[in-house]
Amino acid sequence: MNSKRVDTMGAERTDESSRVEEIIDWVARGIIEGRLAPGSDLNSVELARRFDVSRTPVREALFVLSREGLVDWLPRKRPRVSKIRLEDVRELYQLRAILYAQISCTIVERATAQEIARLWDAHRRLAEAAVRGDVDAYFWANVIFRDEELRVCGNGIFKEVLDSMRLRINRLRRLSTSLPGRLQRSCADHHRLCEAYEERDSMLAAALNRSIVIGALQAIEQAWPNDT
Structure with a gap:
């Protein structure tokens, strides 16, 4: 595993879950390394296009990141990079x-x-x-x-x-x-x-x-x- 890979789940990866993990890793590293600033929109359509996937794995990835505290995703709102208190x-x-x-x-x-x-x-x-x-x-x-x-x-x-x-x-x-x-x-x-x-x-x-x-x-x- 790349030393820069963000380990979020710790479970063995299936072919299906690997795409979700790839998106999680890219977004998480962008937030951690400061390329994605607090308050920035995370457009699921753009992410789906970047990773050549449907919006379903993108939404799964953003849900994990929301649960981990890196993304704010309120009902009927676009997900955004969370702000820190x-x-x-x-x-x-x-x-x-x-x-x-x-x-x-x-x-x-x-x-x-x-x-x-x-x-x-x-x-x-x-x-x-x-x-x-x-x-x-x-x-x-x-x-x-x-x-x-x-x-x-x-x-x-x-x-x-x-x-x-x-x-x-x-x-x-x-x-x-x-x-x-x-x-x-x-x-x-x-x-x-x-x-x-x-x-x-x-x-x-x-x-x-x-x-x-x-x-x-x-x-x-x-x-x-x-x-x-």
Whole structure:
């Protein structure tokens, strides 16, 4: 699977569902990467033409995106890219901070040396993108790093909760990564986190991971428009 593929359902794909997934992926990435701005219309006819399908799979895709919080679709209204409330951002990030602190503790307790090495490998992708100043590459490398943390942690409930808000969070994570100075700061913070994992320091790892999430929230708050 392409590292930039937006995983929304986690189920095996049939030929029929693959077209719906393709549309979900294209629209979701457009929203996450900022090519589709909040409030933008999502014309089902144009999308059907783009993907050479009927309007049925388009509507199914937009329904999924509406359920995931990326699309607003009111009765008798054209679907639009959803707008984000700062209050919702704060609630999402506060929950993530709690979960990732606990994930870090679990990683320290149960990770093998090989699993710690895989986390370092994931960090190297972050560092390479940071050196290039490539925001999109860094963002997607960060998605891979977080996915690797969840795999090492092995807690199915944590994964279920985080997956349930994955698209909304990715949209905000891409925003925070694009802010001035954030890319290099994030890379340095993740390096310290990997060191804490390697040193088996659960308290430090939990504090660092919580700080990474809260630091991103603070950056978003500072950049948030005053009129929204």
